[in-house]
Amino acid sequence: MSSFEFNKLAASLLVALIVAMVTGLVAEGLVHPKKLETAAYPIAGGESTETQTAAAPVAEKPAPIPADLWAKADAAKGADIAKKCAACHNFDKGGANKVGPNLWGVLGGPRAHEGSFTYSDAMKKLGGSWSPQEVAAFIFNPKAYLPGTKMGFAGLPKPEDRADVIAYLNKQSDSPVDLTKE
Template sequence: MDSFDINKFLGVLLGTCIVLLVTHFIAQAIFAPVMPAKPGFKIDVKEEPAAAGKDAKPAASDKEAKPASVESLGKRLQNASAEKGAEIAKKCAACHTFEKGGPNRVGPNLYGIVGEPRGHGRGFNFSAAMKAKGGTWTLDELDKFLANPKEYIPGTAMSFAGVPKDSERTDIIAYLRKNSDKP
């Protein structure tokens, strides 16, 4: 390789670097990014004050005020329709039955579920998360669960997304309450 070939190679290399550098400067002038004053995204999270400990006493206003969901459920139940609830519950019929002595499907039979223990009995193999939650199915518990099952009982096997409309949930709860030996 003689010196002329080396000069051609270096000329091409230098020319390429100059073209890339000029292209970079032009692109920066055309597409100048606008940097925000405060980097990042604002995420609104409702923060609840931490209790001062197990011995912390609730304020007087806390004792008098009931949780909003309990009050609103009670008010909603006054106007609820078990007939509408039966219609809405038809979308649950793919996995559940509602008649007395009905078979279990993908989910348990829901006849007389209100006031029953959660995650036990009914001849159904409940998920570990449902068994661990324990307690009984009160009207308020059903309301919270039906709103978003996966959020209320993380790890539940129920793949249903939930019923976001309060009125529909209340109608379903009225239907479940009526659908019992002791409504």
């Protein structure tokens, strides 16, 4: 290789590096990124956001599940859908808590019902009991329903799926509620 060809190769490499550097400087001047105040995607079990949000439920709730959907609700389909929940919840009577509380007997029972589970302050302050419509609203979008909840689930958008899951939860109880009266 002659020295002239070596000089051309070195010059082209140098020009490429200068162009890359100048492009980076121009990009920094044009784009001004902002640091997020809170995490865009909360990690389950991570730092709590309870202090940043109110403990009262948000007005944004899904439409109530109509009576015809309660009548058609299928607990077997609900059990299949609830497999998504089994990563964090146990459905067995007397079963251990996981990342989330055991859900045996939750329907019709008090909120924060599992005494050995550490609930978020928002859930503790909410009080009351879980009616089928309230459970449906919660599993539609837990973070919107109860800001400050520890539950990091995206939700179930289809009312049919929510009705099926609630029918399954209703079977996971010593005292099931009458879903047709909702």
